[in-house]
Amino acid sequence: MLVDDNFYMSLAISEAWKYQLLTYPNPAVGAVVLKNDELLSIQAHKCAGEAHAEVLALKEAYLKKYPNDLLSKIVDVFEIHNYLVSNTKGFFEDCTIYVSLEPCSHLGKTPSCAKLLESLKIKKLIISCKDDSKKASGGAEILQNKGIEVKYSCMQKEGYELLYPFLQWSKKSFVFFKMAQTLNGTINGGKISKKQTLKYVHSLRSKIDLLCIGGNTVRQDKPILDTRYVQNGINPDILIYSKQKSFDKSIALFNVLNRNVCINDNLDKLNNSNFVMIEGGYKLLEILKNKIDYVILLITPEMKFGLNYISKMNLNFKIIHEHYIVDDKIVFLKFIQ
Amino acid sequence: MLVDDNFYMSLAISEAWKYQLLTYPNPAVGAVVLKNDELLSIQAHKCAGEAHAEVLALKEAYLKKYPNDLLSKIVDVFEIHNYLVSNTKGFFEDCTIYVSLEPCSHLGKTPSCAKLLESLKIKKLIISCKDDSKKASGGAEILQNKGIEVKYSCMQKEGYELLYPFLQWSKKSFVFFKMAQTLNGTINGGKISKKQTLKYVHSLRSKIDLLCIGGNTVRQDKPILDTRYVQNGINPDILIYSKQKSFDKSIALFNVLNRNVCINDNLDKLNNSNFVMIEGGYKLLEILKNKIDYVILLITPEMKFGLNYISKMNLNFKIIHEHYIVDDKIVFLKFIQ
Numbered sequence: 001m002l003v004d005d006n007f008y009m010s011l012a013i014s015e016a017w018k019y020q021l022l023t024y025p026n027p028a029v030g031a032v033v034l035k036n037d038e039l040l041s042i043q044a045h046k047c048a049g050e051a052h053a054e055v056l057a058l059k060e061a062y063l064k065k066y067p068n069d070l071l072s073k074i075v076d077v078f079e080i081h082n083y084l085v086s087n088t089k090g091f092f093e094d095c096t097i098y099v100s101l102e103p104c105s106h107l108g109k110t111p112s113c114a115k116l117l118e119s120l121k122i123k124k125l126i127i128s129c130k131d132d133s134k135k136a137s138g139g140a141e142i143l144q145n146k147g148i149e150v151k152y153s154c155m156q157k158e159g160y161e162l163l164y165p166f167l168q169w170s171k172k173s174f175v176f177f178k179m180a181q182t183l184n185g186t187i188n189g190g191k192i193s194k195k196q197t198l199k200y201v202h203s204l205r206s207k208i209d210l211l212c213i214g215g216n217t218v219r220q221d222k223p224i225l226d227t228r229y230v231q232n233g234i235n236p237d238i239l240i241y242s243k244q245k246s247f248d249k250s251i252a253l254f255n256v257l258n259r260n261v262c263i264n265d266n267l268d269k270l271n272n273s274n275f276v277m278i279e280g281g282y283k284l285l286e287i288l289k290n291k292i293d294y295v296i297l298l299i300t301p302e303m304k305f306g307l308n309y310i311s312k313m314n315l316n317f318k319i320i321h322e323h324y325i326v327d328d329k330i331v332f333l334k335f336i337q
Numbered sequence: 338m339l340v341d342d343n344f345y346m347s348l349a350i351s352e353a354w355k356y357q358l359l360t361y362p363n364p365a366v367g368a369v370v371l372k373n374d375e376l377l378s379i380q381a382h383k384c385a386g387e388a389h390a391e392v393l394a395l396k397e398a399y400l401k402k403y404p405n406d407l408l409s410k411i412v413d414v415f416e417i418h419n420y421l422v423s424n425t426k427g428f429f430e431d432c433t434i435y436v437s438l439e440p441c442s443h444l445g446k447t448p449s450c451a452k453l454l455e456s457l458k459i460k461k462l463i464i465s466c467k468d469d470s471k472k473a474s475g476g477a478e479i480l481q482n483k484g485i486e487v488k489y490s491c492m493q494k495e496g497y498e499l500l501y502p503f504l505q506w507s508k509k510s511f512v513f514f515k516m517a518q519t520l521n522g523t524i525n526g527g528k529i530s531k532k533q534t535l536k537y538v539h540s541l542r543s544k545i546d547l548l549c550i551g552g553n554t555v556r557q558d559k560p561i562l563d564t565r566y567v568q569n570g571i572n573p574d575i576l577i578y579s580k581q582k583s584f585d586k587s588i589a590l591f592n593v594l595n596r597n598v599c600i601n602d603n604l605d606k607l608n609n610s611n612f613v614m615i616e617g618g619y620k621l622l623e624i625l626k627n628k629i630d631y632v633i634l635l636i637t638p639e640m641k642f643g644l645n646y647i648s649k650m651n652l653n654f655k656i657i658h659e660h661y662i663v664d665d666k667i668v669f670l671k672f673i674q
Contacts, residue, residue: 001380003401015338036375037376039340043338183522183634183654183670184646185523301670302651303654304651304652305646314639316639319638324656327655333520333638
């Protein structure tokens with residue numbers, strides 16, 4: 001395998017995928033720092049409001065060389081920025097930074113990453129995707145104007161796939177369909193996913209603006225659809241997709257604090273929310289397939305007899321990414337028409 | 338993500354998995370070269386009789402720094418060894434080599450890797466698994482006796498999983514079950530896998546000592562089970578697992594040159610061959626599950642109605658590894674009892 005710019009960018013992109021969707025409303029971004037030719041750090045943005053990928057990668061890179069430095073104790077993003085600018089004396093001047101997305105030019109919840117990289121006088125910036133958003137674009141130009149070399153479009157296709165959910169929810173809405181299954185596609189028969197995977201689902205629920213679920217599932221399974229497996233989880237509002245409007249209101253999901261539940265068979269509401277998760281089975285997947293950006297399969301490595309796909313129509317996908325949640329798999333899919 | 342010895346060893350191990358089983362009767366092995374702290378190469382052993390992982394990694398490392406060196410033209414393993422020893426003047430003396438398996442101590446089809454590393458006076462050797470085979474063990478000791486630092490057991494669990502097929506076929510036999518399916522576990526309905534995946538299956542068929550298939554599949558599908566998609570492929574001998582011994586001998590698989598076909602319902606023959614592939618569906622998988630080391634699923638990203646698993650007994654697996662063959666997936670599974 002060739003050890004080149006593509007290789008290092010792919011490390012940044014892979015790292016970022018671990019936090020895909022969880023960074024909402026921010027994009028998932030990964031960064032890598034090379035000092036001369038030594039790989040020092042691989043980092044990713046983890047949560048909106050927290051440090052950007054570049055900042056975490058710079059911090060880790062410096063600590064790799066000076067593990068006992070005061071910097072290890074600093075958590076606040078503004079303080080990390082200031083510390084890096086004031087206390088790293090030329091350390092980054094022979095560094096190349098790989099970032100999957102052009103560093104932000106603006107002061108938002110965190111200071112501008114482009115200005116930080118400019119202050120540190122890094123040797124070279126390599127980016128996968130340009131940031132075309134109104135408020136954050138122009139970061140690479142700031143560096144170029146200071147004579148810092150910038151290389152664009154490294155692993156651009158892969159960088160775009162990583163950025164895709166962000167592009168969708170920034171424009172209008174990003175809708176994904178989550179389904180838990182066995183290796184052979186069975187979707188019924190009690191809890192399929194393992195604890196760690198359920199935790200991940202609850203993290204997603206805590207980020208989304210709206211959770212959509214089919215009326216039959218509500219009637220049969222009586223799910224609570226809350227976020228009890230994560231700390232300080234926010235319980236999402238619910239859209240029950242159902243023609244028939246009468247439900248037993250004692251079902252748990254109707255009795256969660258600070259939650260709106262709406263029952264409707266008009267799906268326009270999906271596009272009124274920026275970040276929507278649909279939980280369901282094959283039937284709902286087939287009905288809603290034209291409204292879905294991603295299908296996320298949580299696969300437990302088991303073969304089991306049970307409910308499976310029975311429509312005559314084949315559904316074709318492209319695997320966008322996948323990784324493990326302990327022993328389960330998470331697979332990100334896009335429909336191919 | 339921490340950039341440490343485990344990180345570099347995992348690069349070596351991942352690279353080796355791309356050639357898992359295809360190196361038979363050799364083990365799948367990966368190697369990485371770091372010069373001071375600069376990552377120079379990631380390589381793997383690809384085919385028995387060709388260069389070992391260490392040799393390929395050393396060659397690529399040197400060429401990374403001297404891309405126009407004569408070495409780039411040398412392919413013969415003995416010549417690469419000689420060239421590295423005679424023409425790289427101290428280049429590797431500040432290099433750390435990561436290898437998933439202890440370098441071989443003996444002269445076999447290729448020269449001893451341990452002696453090569455000793456001649457090059459590398460700084461440090463890091464290995465995942467010791468080589469306990471009679472003929473190749475003792476490589477690390479050769480280096481230690483020359484004062485070269487050796488670190489053992491780096492990512493040992495992952496290194497062991499990579500080595501597992503080799504350990505099995507060296508001891509008695511390694512038997513794997515190959516099945517092609519859709520994302521939802523459907524296994525019928527014409528060709529499931531894409532061209533590239535079929536090519537991979539034919540490469541496997543060309544390596545194995547015996548191919549086992551169920552009698553009903555032979556009767557219904559009339560497969561030829563040859564290796565026409567690979568160059569110079571060797572058509573494997575066949576064991577048809579069937580109680581009923583009469584078959585229409587005009588079926589293509591009976592008419593392949595230099596092939597033995599045996600019809601039997603006694604499966605002892607599986608353990609008389611070192612490297613066995615079983616091709617079949619869920620029924621055969623369930624019947625033979627106690628005789629299988631690996632299940633290899635080739636998954637095409639499609640959902641489709643069709644034949645699926647219908648037994649009442651759940652089958653539980655651990656995912657050992659997986660990667661892509663273009664757009665299809667290959668998943669290596671072990672049964673969990």
